[in-house]
Amino acid sequence: MKQxxxxxxSSARGTSIVARGLNKSYESFEAVKSVDFEVYRGECFGFLGxxxxxxxxxxxxxxxxxxxxxxxxxxxxxxxxxxxxxxKRRIGVVPQxxxxxxxxxxxxxxxxxxxxxDLPKKETMRRAEELLEFVELTDKADAEVEHLSGGMKRRLLxxxxxxxxxxxxxxxxxxxxxxxxARHLVWERLRELTSEGKTLILTTHYMEEAAQLCDRLxxxxxxxxxxxxxxxxxxxxxxxxxxxxLRAKPDALEKLRALVEDLSDxxxxxxxxxxxxxxxxxxxxxxxxxxxVPVDNTLYRRAGLEDVFMRLTGRRLID
Amino acid sequence: xxxxxxPSPRGTLRVWQRNATIFRKYWKTALLPNLFEPLLYLAxxxxxxxxxxxxxxxxxxxxxxYIAPGLLAxxxxxxxxxxxxxxxYVKMKIQRVYDAIVxxxxxxxxxxxxxxxxxxxxxxxxxxxxxxxxxxLGIVFDEPLVRSFWAVLIPPTLLLIGVMFxxxxxxxxxxxxxxxxxxYYFTLVVTPLFLFSGIxxxxxxxxxxxxxxxxxxxxxxxxxxxxxxxxxxxxxxLVDVAxxxxxxxxxxxxxxxFMRKRLIS
Numbered sequence: 001m002k003q004x005x006x007x008x009x010s011s012a013r014g015t016s017i018v019a020r021g022l023n024k025s026y027e028s029f030e031a032v033k034s035v036d037f038e039v040y041r042g043e044c045f046g047f048l049g050x051x052x053x054x055x056x057x058x059x060x061x062x063x064x065x066x067x068x069x070x071x072x073x074x075x076x077x078x079x080x081x082x083x084x085x086x087x088k089r090r091i092g093v094v095p096q097x098x099x100x101x102x103x104x105x106x107x108x109x110x111x112x113x114x115x116x117x118d119l120p121k122k123e124t125m126r127r128a129e130e131l132l133e134f135v136e137l138t139d140k141a142d143a144e145v146e147h148l149s150g151g152m153k154r155r156l157l158x159x160x161x162x163x164x165x166x167x168x169x170x171x172x173x174x175x176x177x178x179x180x181x182a183r184h185l186v187w188e189r190l191r192e193l194t195s196e197g198k199t200l201i202l203t204t205h206y207m208e209e210a211a212q213l214c215d216r217l218x219x220x221x222x223x224x225x226x227x228x229x230x231x232x233x234x235x236x237x238x239x240x241x242x243x244x245x246l247r248a249k250p251d252a253l254e255k256l257r258a259l260v261e262d263l264s265d266x267x268x269x270x271x272x273x274x275x276x277x278x279x280x281x282x283x284x285x286x287x288x289x290x291x292x293v294p295v296d297n298t299l300y301r302r303a304g305l306e307d308v309f310m311r312l313t314g315r316r317l318i319d
Numbered sequence: 320x321x322x323x324x325x326p327s328p329r330g331t332l333r334v335w336q337r338n339a340t341i342f343r344k345y346w347k348t349a350l351l352p353n354l355f356e357p358l359l360y361l362a363x364x365x366x367x368x369x370x371x372x373x374x375x376x377x378x379x380x381x382x383x384x385y386i387a388p389g390l391l392a393x394x395x396x397x398x399x400x401x402x403x404x405x406x407x408y409v410k411m412k413i414q415r416v417y418d419a420i421v422x423x424x425x426x427x428x429x430x431x432x433x434x435x436x437x438x439x440x441x442x443x444x445x446x447x448x449x450x451x452x453x454x455x456l457g458i459v460f461d462e463p464l465v466r467s468f469w470a471v472l473i474p475p476t477l478l479l480i481g482v483m484f485x486x487x488x489x490x491x492x493x494x495x496x497x498x499x500x501x502x503y504y505f506t507l508v509v510t511p512l513f514l515f516s517g518i519x520x521x522x523x524x525x526x527x528x529x530x531x532x533x534x535x536x537x538x539x540x541x542x543x544x545x546x547x548x549x550x551x552x553x554x555x556x557l558v559d560v561a562x563x564x565x566x567x568x569x570x571x572x573x574x575x576x577f578m579r580k581r582l583i584s
Contacts, residue, residue, distance in 0.1 A: 063422050066584045085424045093422040099415035103341045116423035
């Protein structure tokens with residue numbers, strides 16, 4: 001897990017993206033409701049939240065595919081509404097859905113994309129080769145895009161987003177649908193990018209991904225930011241450091257709840273299990289043993305971002 | 320937001336280059352049917368139907384000579400129409416090529432203008448191929464199908480015709496959300512224009528208001544311009560070219576506006 005970022009240190013680095021009262025309304029609903037956030041230069045900043053929380057809309061406003069209906073948004077020091085082209089020149093985008101150019105081969109995708117940024121031909125060629133190396137697709141340079149696996153397509157999308165050597169890279173669910181090997185390869189590459197000093201902004205559904213990559217993150221729900229901080233700060237603030245997961249018959253679960261309530265910070269029912277957030281799991285376990293209430297299974301673990309997320313956004317199924 | 324956004328030449332060129340890069344891979348196979356189809360019309364109508372048309376043909380020309388330049392114009396219309404309908408729709412909705420492009424410094428207005436220009440380029444390329452075939456056939460059969468040196472101006476005219484029909488095709492594309500709706504565009508717009516724009520018979524000989532209606536349609540002027548350039552133009556050709564320029568300019572920004580609404584939320 002990343003070290004907690006000191007405020008003073010971060011602001012000294014300067015900001016990459018600043019949103020103030022940022023708003024996006026469509027005819028029938030408000031997708032993003034007046035959000036404020038700051039992304040510091042060189043950090044990895046995450047957007048967490050259930051589907052429909054407004055993450056993708058926020059990303060789209062950053063890369064110009066959606067126009068804000070209110071508030072301010074500056075990207076790389078430029079007003080997104082007034083200097084759209086200049087902003088787009090400085091960022092790289094990995095969209096949620098694959099939109100590689102299937103009429104072009106793997107390397108051609110990078111070369112043609114380089115032209116959109118007016119890069120000199122030689123420079124584009126050199127960068128394309130470097131980037132294919134970087135995402136481990138060199139031997140697929142002349143392959144048709146449609147013959148690539150899902151993980152390879154995602155890596156090519158990442159290479160494409162880097163062709164203009166952007167200072168900010170926006171990634172909308174960069175590893176959704178990838179197998180664990182492919183996911184770890186993508187994480188490794190993304191870490192290399194932050195170590196090169198690039199600013200990364202990503203949305204994800206995977207708490208592990210956020211914990212692995214993000215220096216700071218915000219949790220969105222229903223178009224608003226409901227929490228923000230570093231992963232450790234969020235865990236500290238919203239859940240206790242230890243969790244006891246108790247599995248038992250439904251009537252036993254209710255008895256257990258009554259039993260542990262006063263010794264825990266929070267108790268949550270999740271299906272057949274009871275999640276007990278507590279500063280002192282030992283004392284709790286002792287009490288449960290002594291009570292004689294039958295427990296099928298007890299799991300004791302450290303609290304993680306997933307607990308924060310579930311705590312904040314609830315356990316109901318969204319869309 | 321509502322401001323008029325004119326395309327940038329730079330962005331337009333970049334997207335045009337993308338299309339050219341892809342076209343270079345398959346131009347031979349793409350070109351062939353486009354040369355072959357007008358030849359079928361020439362053979363079936365020019366020679367077949369032409370045999371029944373009285374000696375003297377139309378206005379002193381044989382029937383083949385009469386229809387050949389008109390087919391150049393309709394060929395450009397078809398090339399640009401397919402490009403700006405099915406091809407553009409697939410790139411927009413299925414391949415999502417435009418979504419990717421507009422995250423770069425290339426904007427929606429550049430993409431649309433590039434597609435206009437590309438459709439015009441294709442129309443001009445195909446038309447030039449067809450024009451060369453006509454010239455050769457004329458020599459081989461000793462019945463000149465291209466009789467004036469002004470014909471060298473036909474390719475740039477086909478470029479204009481292609482851009483013009485790309486603007487109308489893209490306008491339709493920017494408004495529909497199902498690919499099968501193109502049947503309406505082709506049945507209600509393209510085919511009637513093909514049949515009633517003076518390619519196969521002089522529309523001006525019809526009673527009023529048919530010629531007057533024809534005057535307000537784009538292919539009529541395209542056919543006139545090609546025919547005049549193939550046979551030696553009268554000053555009237557300038558009216559046809561001017562008509563097409565005004566029509567194209569008047570509609571130019573409309574598809575850009577609608578496409579922007581579709582691609583940028």
